[in-house]
Amino acid sequence: MNQPILSVKDLSVQFRLLEGTTRAVEQLSLDLFPGKCLAVVGESGSGKSVTARTILRILDRNAHVTSGEILLDPDTPNELDLMRLPSTGRRIRAIRGQRIALIFQEPMASLSMHYTVGNQLMEAVRIHSGVPRDIAFAKAVTLLVEVGIPNPAARMSAFPFQLSGGLRQRVGIALALAGEPDILIADEPTTALDVTTQAQVLNLLRKLQKERNLSLLLITHDLGVVAEMANEVLVMYLGRAVETGSVERVFASPQHPYTRALMRSMPRIDATPRERLATIGGAVPHPSNRPAGCPFHPRCEEKIDGLCSSSIPQPVRRGHNEASCFLVQETG
Amino acid sequence: MNTDAQPQRLTPGPVEFNDRKAVLRVENLIKHYRIERGFFRRTTTTIRAVSDVSLTIRRGETLALVGESGCGKTTVARCIIRAHKPTGGSISFSATDDDAIDIGNLSLKDLKPIRQRMQMIFQDPFSSLNPRMTVGEIIAEPLIASGVPATEQRARVKELLQLVGMPTSAATRFPHAFSGGQRQRIGIARALAPSPALLVADEPVSALDVSVQAQIINLLLDIQDRLQLSMLFISHDLSVVRHVSDRIAVMYLGRIVEEASTETLYSRPLHPYTEALLSAVPSKDPTQRGRQLPLTGDIADPSNIPTGCAFHPRCRYATEPCRKDVPALRRAADGTAVACHRARELHLTGVGSNDRTSSYGAPLPTN
Numbered sequence: 079m080n081q082p083i084l085s086v087k088d089l090s091v092q093f094r095l096l097e098g099t100t101r102a103v104e105q106l107s108l109d110l111f112p113g114k115c116l117a118v119v120g121e122s123g124s125g126k127s128v129t130a131r132t133i134l135r136i137l138d139r140n141a142h143v144t145s146g147e148i149l150l151d152p153d154t155p156n157e158l159d160l161m162r163l164p165s166t167g168r169r170i171r172a173i174r175g176q177r178i179a180l181i182f183q184e185p186m187a188s189l190s191m192h193y194t195v196g197n198q199l200m201e202a203v204r205i206h207s208g209v210p211r212d213i214a215f216a217k218a219v220t221l222l223v224e225v226g227i228p229n230p231a232a233r234m235s236a237f238p239f240q241l242s243g244g245l246r247q248r249v250g251i252a253l254a255l256a257g258e259p260d261i262l263i264a265d266e267p268t269t270a271l272d273v274t275t276q277a278q279v280l281n282l283l284r285k286l287q288k289e290r291n292l293s294l295l296l297i298t299h300d301l302g303v304v305a306e307m308a309n310e311v312l313v314m315y316l317g318r319a320v321e322t323g324s325v326e327r328v329f330a331s332p333q334h335p336y337t338r339a340l341m342r343s344m345p346r347i348d349a350t351p352r353e354r355l356a357t358i359g360g361a362v363p364h365p366s367n368r369p370a371g372c373p374f375h376p377r378c379e380e381k382i383d384g385l386c387s388s389s390i391p392q393p394v395r396r397g398h399n400e401a402s403c404f405l406v407q408e409t410g
Numbered sequence: 411m412n413t414d415a416q417p418q419r420l421t422p423g424p425v426e427f428n429d430r431k432a433v434l435r436v437e438n439l440i441k442h443y444r445i446e447r448g449f450f451r452r453t454t455t456t457i458r459a460v461s462d463v464s465l466t467i468r469r470g471e472t473l474a475l476v477g478e479s480g481c482g483k484t485t486v487a488r489c490i491i492r493a494h495k496p497t498g499g500s501i502s503f504s505a506t507d508d509d510a511i512d513i514g515n516l517s518l519k520d521l522k523p524i525r526q527r528m529q530m531i532f533q534d535p536f537s538s539l540n541p542r543m544t545v546g547e548i549i550a551e552p553l554i555a556s557g558v559p560a561t562e563q564r565a566r567v568k569e570l571l572q573l574v575g576m577p578t579s580a581a582t583r584f585p586h587a588f589s590g591g592q593r594q595r596i597g598i599a600r601a602l603a604p605s606p607a608l609l610v611a612d613e614p615v616s617a618l619d620v621s622v623q624a625q626i627i628n629l630l631l632d633i634q635d636r637l638q639l640s641m642l643f644i645s646h647d648l649s650v651v652r653h654v655s656d657r658i659a660v661m662y663l664g665r666i667v668e669e670a671s672t673e674t675l676y677s678r679p680l681h682p683y684t685e686a687l688l689s690a691v692p693s694k695d696p697t698q699r700g701r702q703l704p705l706t707g708d709i710a711d712p713s714n715i716p717t718g719c720a721f722h723p724r725c726r727y728a729t730e731p732c733r734k735d736v737p738a739l740r741r742a743a744d745g746t747a748v749a750c751h752r753a754r755e756l757h758l759t760g761v762g763s764n765d766r767t768s769s770y771g772a773p774l775p776t777n
Binding site for chain 1: 478479480589590591592619620621622623624625627628631646647648649650652653654656672673676686687688689690691692693694695696697698699705706707708709761
């Protein structure tokens with residue numbers, strides 16, 4: 079396989095709160111390959127959004143990265159460890175938007191209510207390229223066309239609250255594209271949308287990915303979205319990667335008990351009437367009450383007494399997948 | 411494609427109700443909101459949130475109301491629990507078998523005893539529980555309202571907590587001590603407290619994590635089996651709806667466009683909008699990705715509903731009559747109903763329950 083464009087190595091992030099230290103991400107490694115989509119899947123509290131924010135260096139002040147590297151263009155002459163840059167400096171600001179852009183779950187979070195769509199898009203275009211207003215206007219209209227907004231010239235003067243959720247998310251995507259990034263981080267981009275609009279936005283992301291050769295880091299809790307979009311999957315639980323691999327392999331033969339349980343607990347559109355779902359007992363613990371040993375062991379039906387509660391399983395390679403579980407036997 | 415997709419006994423005319431044990435019967439419900447502007451509060455726009463909705467829920471049955479946001483499904487729920495006063499139509503509710511009451515026009519005083527028999531479960535378990543009350547107080551509140559003596563309240567709270575799978579020690583704690591799934595259980599216990607005949611659940615699992623969502627779906631199914639509850643289940647998630655509902659009504663811009671039993675609707679949709687909704691659900695199988703979505707654009711503005719069939723601007727089967735005439739909801743003898751000019755001739759694609767076996771390596775639950 080070719081070189082990754084973005085490589086996260088051994089990342090650990092803690093939040094220091096009044097109640098104590100919360101370990102949000104622990105020893106996480108991931109590789110994003112050019113033009114591919116890596117889906118990071120997990121429930122709330124799994125650390126998937128914190129990972130995205132760490133990559134862009136936009137964590138809150140009480141967050142501390144205790145270890146790890148975030149390598150842009152690893153093993154090339156341009157290799158750059160984002161963790162070594164000051165989080166407010168000129169260099170990281172040039173990377174945000176122009177190399178790595180972010181799409182939010184709720185586009186209203188990234189759009190201002192007080193300015194028109196055109197105003198905000200032109201601002202982004204001008205910050206990134208410094209072109210005069212008339213060129214920025216033309217560029218902004220082109221972006222709106224590219225994300226499939228009907229009647230783009232008229233939409234330039236619309237305010238975000240005048241648009242539907244689907245159109246707003248398209249504007250959010252246009253905004254992310256304004257700096258011509260080659261890496262897109264999408265944090266639950268379709269969670270707030272209807273299933274029909276979700277399908278449209280996923281189609282748009284797929285089209286953009288192909289046309290612009292974008293690398294997509296897709297953060298989601300929805301395995302359906304993963305199945306639609308991803309090339310590679312990383313399943314997270316309580317801040318740790320529990321399973322990684324190609325989407326086909328992970329869906330065809332999930333190795334980690336958590337991945338298996340997650341797949342079984344998904345409602346299915348071809349279910350029989352009143353069919354009960356397989357459940358995972360309990361709930362995801364708060365990251366500040368992380369269980370000792372394997373973080374999933376209190377909810378795991380296949381746990382080995384004495385072992386899973388005391389030591390943390392390391393990733394075991396099985397074919398092209400990796401799972402962090404004592405039950406998984408290594409194969410070539 | 412299904413060759414036997416047409417209902418044979420479509421008859422025009424008013425919707426007929428011949429069932430014996432309807433808990434809730436909504437007929438020709440209309441809800442308009444007027445937007446007033448200026449000094450004289452002139453009505454500038456009328457938002458037709460619900461125009462002519464009829465539905466029936468039988469005892470022990472779950473009817474799901476599905477559709478995109480803005481289709482009016484929440485407005486229907488709010489009219490049924492009389493949080494909003496309907497503009498027109500009737501809502502008759504019968505908690506026991508013989509006394510159907512039209513609650514659409516009742517005064518607040520007369521509504522009070524009826525409200526205890528229909529309870530609501532909300533989407534957001536974080537904002538629907540009062541943070542200053544203990545869980546015991548939250549669950550006991552509807553009991554106090556219905557005049558249950560204080561001595562019985564504590565036992566009833568304990569019983570309800572056990573019913574929803576919570577430890578009885580939870581009664582003395584505050585909602586913030588619980589996770590989203592546990593809070594939703596508390597909300598369900600509160601709804602069950604006055605022994606309702608009908609539960610109205612508005613997106614009760616969409617704010618929950620996947621693993622917790624499955625627990626709550628199972629809980630709702632179990633409780634319904636035990637208590638013979640009727641339920642109106644509002645959701646936009648067709649996978650969830652498949653598990654919980656007996657019948658489904660699909661709404662588009664304030665009207666029901668199709669109604670059928672769950673099996674029939676998924677395997678043989680009759681309305682193009684239903685077909686589009688089904689095809690938009692992610693396949694959950696990476697080898698089947700990238701299907702073409704037969705739906706473009708957004709749902710229209712309910713203050714400016716398109717002429718003819720409201721769905722025609724997004725419908726790939728639309729013809730000239732669709733642009734002019736509003737299709738009537740035609741009901742067949744088996745209860746299936748569809749509002750589409752071309753329902754007889756179209757062969758729409760559904761979701762097979764037999765031909766698509768699970769593609770996961772993980773074994774499926776057997777029950």
